[in-house]
Amino acid sequence: MDVGCITNNLPSIAHPPKHGTKEDKEDEPLVFDASLPRHEHNLPKQFIWPDEEKPCLNPPELVVPLVDLRGFLSGDPVAAMEASGLMSEACRKHGFFLVVNHGIDSRLISHAHRFMDDFFELPLSQKQRAQRKKGEHCGYASSFPGRFSSKLPWKETLSFQFSADKHSKNLVKDYLCEKMGHEFEQFGMVYQEYCEAMSNLSLVIMELLGMSLGVGRTCFREFFDNNNSIMRLNYYPPCQKPDLTLGTGPHCDPTSLTILHQDKVGGLQVYVDNEWHSITPNFNAFVVNIGDTFMALSNGRYKSCLHRAVVNNQKTRKSLAFFLCPRDDKVVTPPSELVDHVSPRIYPDFTWPMFLEFTQKHYRADMNTLDQFTNWVQRNKS
Ligand SMILES: C=C1C[C@]23C[C@H]1CC[C@H]2[C@]1(C)CCC[C@@](C)(C(=O)O)[C@H]1[C@@H]3C(=O)O
Ligand SMILES: O=C(O)CCC(=O)C(=O)O
Numbered sequence: 001m002d003v004g005c006i007t008n009n010l011p012s013i014a015h016p017p018k019h020g021t022k023e024d025k026e027d028e029p030l031v032f033d034a035s036l037p038r039h040e041h042n043l044p045k046q047f048i049w050p051d052e053e054k055p056c057l058n059p060p061e062l063v064v065p066l067v068d069l070r071g072f073l074s075g076d077p078v079a080a081m082e083a084s085g086l087m088s089e090a091c092r093k094h095g096f097f098l099v100v101n102h103g104i105d106s107r108l109i110s111h112a113h114r115f116m117d118d119f120f121e122l123p124l125s126q127k128q129r130a131q132r133k134k135g136e137h138c139g140y141a142s143s144f145p146g147r148f149s150s151k152l153p154w155k156e157t158l159s160f161q162f163s164a165d166k167h168s169k170n171l172v173k174d175y176l177c178e179k180m181g182h183e184f185e186q187f188g189m190v191y192q193e194y195c196e197a198m199s200n201l202s203l204v205i206m207e208l209l210g211m212s213l214g215v216g217r218t219c220f221r222e223f224f225d226n227n228n229s230i231m232r233l234n235y236y237p238p239c240q241k242p243d244l245t246l247g248t249g250p251h252c253d254p255t256s257l258t259i260l261h262q263d264k265v266g267g268l269q270v271y272v273d274n275e276w277h278s279i280t281p282n283f284n285a286f287v288v289n290i291g292d293t294f295m296a297l298s299n300g301r302y303k304s305c306l307h308r309a310v311v312n313n314q315k316t317r318k319s320l321a322f323f324l325c326p327r328d329d330k331v332v333t334p335p336s337e338l339v340d341h342v343s344p345r346i347y348p349d350f351t352w353p354m355f356l357e358f359t360q361k362h363y364r365a366d367m368n369t370l371d372q373f374t375n376w377v378q379r380n381k382s
């Protein structure tokens with residue numbers, strides 16, 4: 001896919017087409033309002049994915065390595081070795097692992113889920129106070145009609161920036177209050193606290209990843225110290241034809257590391273050994289996966305893995321995804337220990353803002369994003 005795939009002006013489903021109508025109305029912007037009556041049996045064609053990408057029924061469950069952080073967090077060197085070894089095995093194969101005993105208060109996680117319900121159940125006009133603008137990654141979006149001309153995801157999202165810089169302590173809260181109004185002060189505070197917890201957990205994981213790659217505990221921790229990350233709330237309403245569409249299409253995360261908490265409904269799937277596998281929800285665990293940017297940082301040793309989200313016809317599904325990203329001025333270059341004549345450089349130097357702009361303005365992230373970005377960087381060099 002290239003720039004041509006990104007277009008806009010789609011028919012509305014805010015007033016669902018009458019049953020059986022062939023053509024949707026082409027004259028209104030598409031809005032996807034979960035509060036609409038869910039009698040819609042004929043999905044608008046833009047939500048119907050090609051046969052080769054439609055979800056498969058009852059995929060096998062992926063046995064995901066479960067990394068217990070308790071020992072490492074209490075300073076036990078043997079536990080640290082065990083944890084980094086488990087991560088190494090997972091990251092060389094499919095890039096996914098679970099972390100438990102992470103030290104994050106379960107009440108904070110529950111509040112974050114509850115406030116998601118409060119937000120996405122608001123009237124559409126209120127959610128649109130935070131409407132995502134064309135070319136930007138923050139804000140409220142529903143199925144991205146303004147971005148893509150087909151294969152629309154069956155979801156609503158709210159995305160916002162988190163900065164670990166000490167001068168940006170209230171960035172999340174201030175953004176959400178500015179967009180939604182000061183009655184969202186508590187909403188903003190919960191996600192400010194949640195993002196701080198995610199950032200701290202990311203740095204712990206980066207220490208273990210550094211150890212597992214033999215570059216030491218501080219290498220990646222320092223690289224992501226003042227991270228400038230993205231928090232995304234994914235809200236997947238029930239769909240009457242869940243076998244025809246996807247909540248989030250197949251992709252590798254372009255970011256560095258994703259820490260995801262999914263609710264008990266389930267729907268995350270990972271492509272391993274040429275087959276889709278489900279990841280069973282576990283409230284006490286975060287699902288962690290390597291992204292494209294960390295794959296480049298590791299000079300290809302660790303894999304950014306293809307995954308997607310399916311929907312169902314009974315229950316709304318929610319997931320909270322924290323996408324770790326380096327500070328804007330950091331150059332993504334693998335540590336020298338990971339580059340030699342046996343393992344030459346695979347990807348060019350880049351900064352995260354360059355890669356993010358590529359995904360927001362030039363290319364819809366899928367399973368080839370990093371390779372397409374590499375080609376784009378090289379074409380724009382000459
Ligand atoms: C940098 C990002 C772009 C996306 C959000 C974060 C990390 C994951 C990316 C995404 C989820 C991959 C699938 C396609 C996408 C358009 C989506 O379905 O939301 C991607 C996000 C985006 O470009 O908004
Ligand atoms: O909702 C999920 O389980 C996965 C979402 C995802 O992969 C993403 O937002 O990048």
Ligand SMILES: [Fe+2]
Nearest residue numbers: 251252253307
């Ligand atoms: Fe993802």
